[in-house]
């Protein structure tokens with residue numbers, strides 16, 4: 001347990017004994033990787049890190065399918081890689097769904113356990129899908145912040161944009177812990193620490209528990225409060241680019257808002273001024 005009450009387990013011995021041989025054979029086309037760290041933030045949210053296979057390449061912002069070796073045909077779910085493309089480990093940020101086919105088991109993983117990862121990453125929240133601009137808005141709700149945890153740790157983000165504005169709206173204050181800690185620690189990062197100073201802004205809000213900033217980001221931007229509070233100019237297609245990740249309802253409303261500001265949705269094969277990740281909504 002750390003000072004903040006967060007439970008943090010890291011595999012201290014590189015060769016610490018795994019929890020026994022897998023009961024089921026590892027399927028073809030997956031990497032079987034070892035858990036190196038598990039950190040629980042709330043009773044509904046945790047992050048974990050696994051070893052990175054030498055041959056695994058991905059672009060910051062992409063997602064992969066992950067599962068557990070607990071069945072003949074394991075359940076796989078799409079997870080954004082929350083660590084940047086240069087990191088020697090792979091990080092994921094996850095919700096714990098009671099009775100969720102994957103997360104009811106995933107939430108119990110410990111350092112040394114095995115996690116399966118399909119070999120092919122994909123996704124639209126990548127620099128290649130945006131045309132150049134001055135400011136990059138990363139708009140998220142809940143665990144939708146995960147791909148942005150990757151992008152804000154990638155030097156390419158600061159090479160391409162002068163300013164990066166990361167927004168996360170959650171129901172409760174505790175759900176903001178992951179990204180708040182990550183951004184606070186980023187100034188000490190040997191690779192991007194100097195790049196983020198004065199250029200990365202984190203704007204967090206809650207909707208159901210009192211906090212210094214409250215309201216859905218869509219309401220705050222459309223009503224103008226966001227721009228008044230941050231001093232940023234209103235979003236315009238001349239200088240601003242955006243990425244969106246959240247629930248289906250949030251994607252729909254945020255897309256409509258950005259289109260109202262004059263931005264146009266892009267894709268890997270047709271870069272434009274904003275992109276959406278639809279892989280995580282049913």
Ligand code: A2P
Nearest residue numbers: 141142169170171207208216218247249250253
């Ligand atoms: P709210 O509490 O007003 O519903 P959820 O857990 O339902 O995915 O919601 C996560 C966060 O996203 C909550 O703060 C929620 O606000 C907010 N949210 C839900 N729907 C939308 C939407 N359509 N546009 C913007 N934010 C939303």
